[in-house]
Amino acid sequence: MTVGWVLYLISSTRRTYEPGEELEVAPNRKAYFKDEAMEGPRLTKYLWWAFATLVIVAIGLPVYWLREPYRQRGAGLDRGVAWFEEEAVLRGERYFQASPGDPPTPREPHYGCETCHGVEGIGGVAPFTLVDEANPEAPPKQVQWVAPPLNTALLRYRVDELRYILVYGRANTPMPPWGEEGGGALNDQQIDDLITYIEHIQLDPEEVKAEALATYGVDGQKLFDAYCARCHTLGYSWGEPGLTGGGAFGPAINDGATLRQFPAPAMQVEWIAKTAEVGKAYGVRGQSKGVMPHFENMLSPEQIQAIVDYERGL
Numbered sequence: 001m002t003v004g005w006v007l008y009l010i011s012s013t014r015r016t017y018e019p020g021e022e023l024e025v026a027p028n029r030k031a032y033f034k035d036e037a038m039e040g041p042r043l044t045k046y047l048w049w050a051f052a053t054l055v056i057v058a059i060g061l062p063v064y065w066l067r068e069p070y071r072q073r074g075a076g077l078d079r080g081v082a083w084f085e086e087e088a089v090l091r092g093e094r095y096f097q098a099s100p101g102d103p104p105t106p107r108e109p110h111y112g113c114e115t116c117h118g119v120e121g122i123g124g125v126a127p128f129t130l131v132d133e134a135n136p137e138a139p140p141k142q143v144q145w146v147a148p149p150l151n152t153a154l155l156r157y158r159v160d161e162l163r164y165i166l167v168y169g170r171a172n173t174p175m176p177p178w179g180e181e182g183g184g185a186l187n188d189q190q191i192d193d194l195i196t197y198i199e200h201i202q203l204d205p206e207e208v209k210a211e212a213l214a215t216y217g218v219d220g221q222k223l224f225d226a227y228c229a230r231c232h233t234l235g236y237s238w239g240e241p242g243l244t245g246g247g248a249f250g251p252a253i254n255d256g257a258t259l260r261q262f263p264a265p266a267m268q269v270e271w272i273a274k275t276a277e278v279g280k281a282y283g284v285r286g287q288s289k290g291v292m293p294h295f296e297n298m299l300s301p302e303q304i305q306a307i308v309d310y311e312r313g314l
Contacts, residue, residue, distance in 0.1 A: 085196060092197025095190060096121075111185065113150070113194075116174060120201050121150030126174035128238070143238035145174050146230065151201045152208060156293035159195060161278070164290055166191055173237070173249065205297040218302050220310025227295060228307065245314040250292065254314040261286060268308045273301070 024030075033042060099110035118124035128145040132138040153162055166186075167179025178184035179191050186194065216222040224244075225236075231250035234242040245254035253261075261283040262268035268283075273296040276288040295304060 088193045088196040089200045091190070092193040092195070092200070095186070095194050096197055109190075111178070116147040117150045118147070121153070121198065123147060123149035128174045130238075143240075145238050147174065148230070150198050151203050152298060153198055154202050155205055155208060155297040156295060158277070158290070159199075161290040162195060162198070163191060164278075166194060170249065208298050209300055212299055212303065216303070218300075218306045220306035220308075223299070223303055223307050224310050227299070228311075245311065253311055258311050258314065260284065265308055265312065268312070269301075269304055272304050272307060 095111045096113040097110045098112045098115050116126035124147050125144045126147045130141040168182040169175045169177035178186045229236040234248040275292045275294040276282045278290040
């Protein structure tokens with residue numbers, strides 16, 4: 001555009017015209033083609049040019065698209081949706097891995113989820129500083145917080161619940177917010193890619209149930225410690241459990257709290273097995289916030305019943 005303007009200025013200032021001279025030199029005042037020429041040979045010439053252009057388009061586009069299958073195969077697009085999912089898994093895996101540099105580079109962003117949650121989400125530990133809010137003058141305490149496995153995350157959380165946790169984190173735990181809305185570094189596409197990777201590494205529900213049965217049987221206390229205590233027993237996440245059922249990230253369920261919330265045992269079984277979607281009611285005046293995991297994909301009905309029986313006796 002700059003070059004065009006320079007050329008225009010040069011051409012328009014080469015000479016000056018006397019007033020009235022435009023009657024002779026102005027292009028729109030000069031004699032032009034007769035109607036016979038305009039609607040005859042000149043029109044025919046341009047119609048032939050239009051026809052030639054049409055032929056190029058009519059032949060060129062099909063010829064161009066003849067190579068499209070080869071291009072798609074070269075790019076992996078012939079696999080359709082599977083290709084996009086595979087790419088999302090690869091990106092999510094890169095985000096999940098520990099960063100080779102600090103901060104992560106734009107071309108190879110690694111955000112280090114495996115630093116806390118273990119390689120392929122098998123679980124791990126995270127350093128965390130505890131502050132006693134009841135005693136502000138007490139020195140902070142360094143603990144090793146047990147980070148949950150993520151290879152079963154979608155067995156116990158719905159996708160939208162997991163997305164909420166990733167975006168906004170878990171307050172007063174080592175889990176920070178990762179989504180931009182929560183103040184983190186990942187945009188919506190990156191969060192989706194991370195969820196796709198987590199979905200990719202999920203264990204088989206039947207194998208998870210079989211392992212739980214072999215490890216804990218139907219012992220309610222052992223099952224509570226393994227699946228419930230990290231949220232419902234203060235200090236359990238860093239190896240210093242306090243009052244069983246006394247409440248931590250989740251509410252206290254001792255001293256009859258469970259009986260008041262779930263007067264009928266079947267209500268509590270349903271809650272532990274399936275929970276409820278965000279905003280839906282449960283129990284007595286309960287409203288789901290999407291933070292309580294459901295366990296029907298990880299535990300047998302008998303094990304869930306054993307947990308209910310144990311909790312109702314706290």
